Amino acid sequence: MSKNKKVLKALLFLVLAPGFIFAQKFDLKNIDTGEMLNAGKDLIKAVKPMSEDEEIALGREVAARLAGTFGVWKDRAWTERINIIGRTLALYSERPDIKYRFAILDTEEVNAYSAPGGYIFVTRGLLKQVKSEAELAGVLAHEIGHIAKKHIVKEIQKSNLWQTGTRIAIASGELSSEQQKLLDSLTDQAWDTLVVKGLSKEDEYEADRVGAINAEKLGYDPYGLYNFIKNLEALESKPGDNLKHLLSTHPSPGARLAGLEKLYQKQGFKQGALPDFPQRYAKFLSRNPLK
Numbered sequence: 491m492s493k494n495k496k497v498l499k500a501l502l503f504l505v506l507a508p509g510f511i512f513a514q515k516f517d518l519k520n521i522d523t524g525e526m527l528n529a530g531k532d533l534i535k536a537v538k539p540m541s542e543d544e545e546i547a548l549g550r551e552v553a554a555r556l557a558g559t560f561g562v563w564k565d566r567a568w569t570e571r572i573n574i575i576g577r578t579l580a581l582y583s584e585r586p587d588i589k590y591r592f593a594i595l596d597t598e599e600v601n602a603y604s605a606p607g608g609y610i611f612v613t614r615g616l617l618k619q620v621k622s623e624a625e626l627a628g629v630l631a632h633e634i635g636h637i638a639k640k641h642i643v644k645e646i647q648k649s650n651l652w653q654t655g656t657r658i659a660i661a662s663g664e665l666s667s668e669q670q671k672l673l674d675s676l677t678d679q680a681w682d683t684l685v686v687k688g689l690s691k692e693d694e695y696e697a698d699r700v701g702a703i704n705a706e707k708l709g710y711d712p713y714g715l716y717n718f719i720k721n722l723e724a725l726e727s728k729p730g731d732n733l734k735h736l737l738s739t740h741p742s743p744g745a746r747l748a749g750l751e752k753l754y755q756k757q758g759f760k761q762g763a764l765p766d767f768p769q770r771y772a773k774f775l776s777r778n779p780l781k
Contacts, residue, residue: 540643542588542607545643547658548646548658550607550609552606556685561596561597562593562594579627579708582704583631583635588608590608598613601616601735602632605680606640606642610630614780619718621717622714622771623766624710625714627710628702632697634701642683646676646679688740694746695741698749699750702714702716711764713754713759713766716754722743723743726742
């Protein structure tokens, strides 16, 4: 036997022997191979990915619902400001190739939302809590992080609803009645995850981490997000109605701050090493009151 054949035979033994021993020990010789194949197909089906077109179609529906529920504050200066900062941050994210859209919801509630496909909203109430441009950049980078990591998309892909086999977006953009029905149901599910229950704590921590790193790449103090959350922590004991929903759908400010502190230590970030631009934010705010 040649050397190559001996090596191949040894490799095959290492690969097959554990399975053979397992089958002998548990008497699995009579397992129906058809059932095994079907189980494999089910596993593949369970991780069926959502295409980018489908993600954008879903995000468009969720964004429309957010706009319809809260209303959009169409202040030109502020809308332009958050789009300049947000879209520049997006260039340094893990998904710079999709089109990001930023808008302001006309509500005193302190919150921000990231719908699939690049649709990001902050509220007037949140902007009133921001004390510097680095804080605003940190919040926007956090929301970009949710989209970059496809947090809502991944939640939907786990659901039985997504496993119907129907696709929700086609090249022409036209949907059949069956596709539209599925899209409506998926929008309900995404809304429930994003607005009602909130994302998982793990997703929020991850968005904090990638958001802080993203802001630092652009040249903002990565402690901007930390400082914003610190402001929320000070209000946590007696939150007004405008803060209750944010605090109920996110990990506690203290836990988020602790997670960020670990990140800063690991990355070697030093507070104040990069600018946070509080004066610039205050000057813009004085010229463009939030009402």
